[in-house]
Amino acid sequence: KAGVTQTPRYLIKTRGQQVTLSCSPISGHRSVSWYQQTPGQGLQFLFEYFSETQRNKGNFPGRFSGRQFSNSRSEMNVSTLELGDSALYLCASTLAGSSNYGYTFGSGTRLTVV
Amino acid sequence: AQTVTQSQPEMSVQEAETVTLSCTYDTSENNYYLFWYKQPPSRQMILVIRQEAYKQQNATENRFSVNFQKAAKSFSLKISDSQLGDTAMYFCAFMKPRTSGSRLTFGEGTQLTVNP
Numbered sequence: 098k099a100g101v102t103q104t105p106r107y108l109i110k111t112r113g114q115q116v117t118l119s120c121s122p123i124s125g126h127r128s129v130s131w132y133q134q135t136p137g138q139g140l141q142f143l144f145e146y147f148s149e150t151q152r153n154k155g156n157f158p159g160r161f162s163g164r165q166f167s168n169s170r171s172e173m174n175v176s177t178l179e180l181g182d183s184a185l186y187l188c189a190s191t192l193a194g195s196s197n198y199g200y201t202f203g204s205g206t207r208l209t210v211v
Numbered sequence: 212a213q214t215v216t217q218s219q220p221e222m223s224v225q226e227a228e229t230v231t232l233s234c235t236y237d238t239s240e241n242n243y244y245l246f247w248y249k250q251p252p253s254r255q256m257i258l259v260i261r262q263e264a265y266k267q268q269n270a271t272e273n274r275f276s277v278n279f280q281k282a283a284k285s286f287s288l289k290i291s292d293s294q295l296g297d298t299a300m301y302f303c304a305f306m307k308p309r310t311s312g313s314r315l316t317f318g319e320g321t322q323l324t325v326n327p
Contacts, residue, residue: 100255130314140302140317153312185254189315199246200315202256 099124101203103188109209115176118206122169122190129171130200131163134185143186146171175208183210213238213305217318224293225326231278232288232321234303240264244306245279246315247288251299259301262286293325 102121110116122129130153131143145153146165163173169190175182185207189200214237224230236245247259262270262279270277274291290297303318 128312132315139319140315142314142316145312145314147312153309153314155314187254187256189256199244199258199261201258202248204253204255207254 101188101190101201103186103203103206105206106204107207107209109211110178111211112178112180114178115174116178116208117172117174118186118188118208120171120173120188120190120203122171122188123201126190126192126201127169128191129165129169130189130191131171131173132187132189133157134187134205135183140187143173178210180210182208184208213240213243213307213316215303215305215316215318217301217303217321219321220319221322221324223324223326224290226293226295228293229289229291230293230323232290232301232303232323234286234288234318236284236286236303236305236318238284238305238307240307242308244308245277245286246304246306247275247277247286248302248304248317249297249299250302250320251296256302260288290323295325295327297323298325299323 104119128147130145134140142155149165160176165171185205187205189202191200243264245262248256260272278287300320302320304315
């Protein structure tokens with residue numbers, strides 16, 4: 098079965114702009130989480146969505162937001178981009194209630210802010 | 212809050228040899244899960260192995276095994292018969308299951324290079 102799909106793979110944006118990243122989970126997976134990966138801060142949890150509701154949130158400013166659709170696909174949005182938002186953004190999905198078995202990750206979106 | 216520490220930023224091993232990656236964590240929880248993920252240059256995080264804290268038996272997946280020491284809060288990964296394809300960044304991760312949603316807390320990572 099298809100894995101977790103993230104689009105686009107690469108993105109270059111200018112400071113002050115906004116960006117939307119997309120994640121399609123594995124079929125049947127209802128929970129989608131987002132992580133930011135940078136060389137300085139490592140992997141940090143952004144938020145988790147389940148059944149179109151955000152049920153868990155990390156310590157990121159309000160410029161970072163997300164949503165989940167009825168088909169479990171998720172988008173994250175970053176407004177008023179800053180240079181420090183340059184990172185690899187990873188999406189992960191899991192069966193609801195089965196996160197104990199681990200998450201399946203996508204290949205990420207590499208965002209560069211110039 | 213939980214923290215995960217990987218004290219070896221880089222390691223190298225010869226092909227076919229055995230290597231052990233270290234991970235320690237800090238938590239006051241009793242029920243939790245630990246994972247090792249591998250991130251090759253393709254960037255995708257791949258689950259290598261998982262361990263349930265309430266199980267004393269160490270997890271094993273083919274050439275990969277862990278040494279889980281709950282009292283010492285240590286969770287090391289042993290890779291036997293190393294292969295060139297094992298070259299990747301390895302992350303140790305902690306998770307406390309919650310009905311309100313869970314999250315992974317990652318260590319800093321260890322870059323493993325397998326040399327021919």
